[in-house]
Amino acid sequence: MTELTEAYVDSFALNAGAIKNGKDLVRKNSFQKLARTEDGTLLFGECKGSGKEPYSCSADFLKAEQPIFRCSCPSRQFPCKHILGLMHAYVDGKTFDIADIPSDIADKREKADKREEKKKETAAAPEGKESKRKVNKNALAKKLASQLEGIELAHKLIQQMVQAGLASLDMRSIRMYEDQAKQLGNHYVPGVQATLREVFVLINTSDNHEAIYTEAFEQLASLHALLKRSRDYIKARIEDPDLPMDITSNLEEKIGHAWQLSELRELELIRRDVELVQLNFRSYTDEARGEYVDEGHWLQLHDGEIVVTRNYRPFRAAKHIKEEDSVYMAVQTKELFTYPGDLNKRVRWEEMTMRELNDADRKNIRSFAERSSAAAVKAVKNHIKTPLADKNPVMLLHAAEVAKTENGCVLIDDQGGRLPLSNISRIGHPTLQLLPHLNHEQIKNTAVLVMFEDHLSEGKLTAQPLTLITENEMIRLYY
Incomplete structure (x- = not known):
């Protein structure tokens, strides 16, 4: 089983309210039974509810990258507060009795194994026998x-x-x-x-x-x-x-096609065994689409590519859709689905595990930073010339120093090249005023994640700093 941490448990919650409600159940000692299997792959218990009988809930980590949650409560939120409370109780060190796996869960595991075997048989079918999606x-x-x-x-x-x-x-x-x-x-x-x-x-x-x-x-x-x-x-x-x-x-996607994961798989737009680190996160309201958008920028640890995740929550259904949040651990996934695009491709995964970040990860991240601000500006200008391109690309740059000037702040590279820093309209949240609160070591020889914006009226390209990665820490200015 993946090591359970508070951050890992919270990553499954639909929203902050579900996290609070789950923790409240632990605080109020609402769980009448807490148990786990000897191998630690299954947590299960009983929690007092509004009815006469307690709710039975479980968290099955037999497949650590794709845990299965079950609860007998009628809640439409999933995982519900009882499941979240069960996992938080484990994280908090509550006593879990060692017990045999319940028969109903053992039966469900067996059925799941059979389905998995059938999938493998289909995937291993001779070429031409596997049916592809037919187009009418x-x-x-x-x-x-x-x-x-x-x-x-x-x-x-x-x-x-x-x-x-x-x-x-x-x-x-x-x-x-x-x-x-x-x-x-x-x-x-x-x-x-x-x-x-x-x-x-x-x-x-x-x-x-x-x-x-x-x-x-x-x-x-x-x-x-x-x-x-x-x-x-x-x-x-x-x-x-x-x-x-x-x-x-x-x-x-610009026209309006919603790519299905089955399509991306068929088109082989998949990367295998990928580790990612989230460098920045924000949620915003898209009035034109009628949706809340949870957006995260991630770095792939094997090649340094900056990719983006976007979780769309329509206004009418927002309370029933998982609200994404900042992630401070490394995410490991066996399959990373990649949407068509160019710079900052959109990605998605179905299964994942997490691990703590370490000094080697930060060193690896910093090694991918572009060391020439002139080269970065040239790449961005070439990118935004494309009509369909995202006009606010994100890049990781190396800064010999982030300095204050009469006109504001600049990122200075190793060759003395200067990139103006400013608060841009796309973000709608200032970060420059936080830089003076950092010490000298944090703004020298650091990697800086920036989002670019082209000011047409002024004829200049500027960037807003989002995150600084030093040898010892990752400092998010906006999350």
Whole structure:
């Protein structure tokens, strides 16, 4: 069994409230029975509930990378507070009696083993016998035709807005455009619809329209480029039904395709036996998509690539979806699914274990930092020229020193090159004011995780520091 720690247990919780409720059960001595198997792979117990009979709960770590939780309570949250409380009781050192595995759990383990054997037999089937996902070409043709109609509708809306002029936009006209944009929901282009709504949200939330003209025009230009690429791509797929989906860029996701793990597996977009360390985490509200987003930037320990995880929680269902949080341990996964994209690819995993970070990990992380700020700026500028690229890429840079100047702060590399540091709009949370609180050793010879932003109106590229990694510690300025 993976060594249980408080952070590891909390990583399973849906939200902070579930963690608190689980700990409260331990504090109130609500568990009438606490037991574990001799091999330590199963924790189980009974917890007082609102009914006459206690709830039976268990945490099965036979497969450490994919634990199975069970509870007899009716809660829709999973894992529920009883399961979390059971694990926290173990972490807190409560006495767990050694007991045989309950017969019902033994039966479930046996059935799970049979399912696993069947999966292995299927995976080992001779080439050509394993059935792949079949595509209904008639349904695909109808979907592509509908998407093309949606693209043309979005293009007309942009034309109307530009011809009328952004200065003419008021609450009434924006509502009219939003009503028209709702029609895109019938054309399988939710990504395009959300990108269009970003413009409406930007204008609606600003009292000074002139102040956001540059940003609004930049968004419209990006949307126009997306529509052009999407139109050409969809037309090509209509003309050639056998043309595969684009996996060289994030175009499909920008249009609105939600990649399934089965698709990524079939396309072999998987990396094996990967260790990752989270360098930064933030949660934010995406009004255009109607979702809360939990975003983490991670470094792969074997090659230093910075990747991103995004957990989307729609407003209407947020309380039933696991809320991600900061992770301070190294994550180990046998399969890392990688979404199509370029810099800061989005990733996801189904199974994982965790371990504590050590000095060797920090040394390894620091070794991947780009030592030339000029090279970093060049790479970022080349990246953001791509129409579909994320305009706020994240990189790990080496700083000989983070220094204060008359105009703010700069990152100075080994060659004396300087990268201006500032608080950027994408984050919406300042971090520069924290730098003066660090001691001299923490801001010299350090690796700095930064998020870039291109200030078009000022014609300069700046970066906001998110995390510093020294030889002895990782200092998160925002998490």
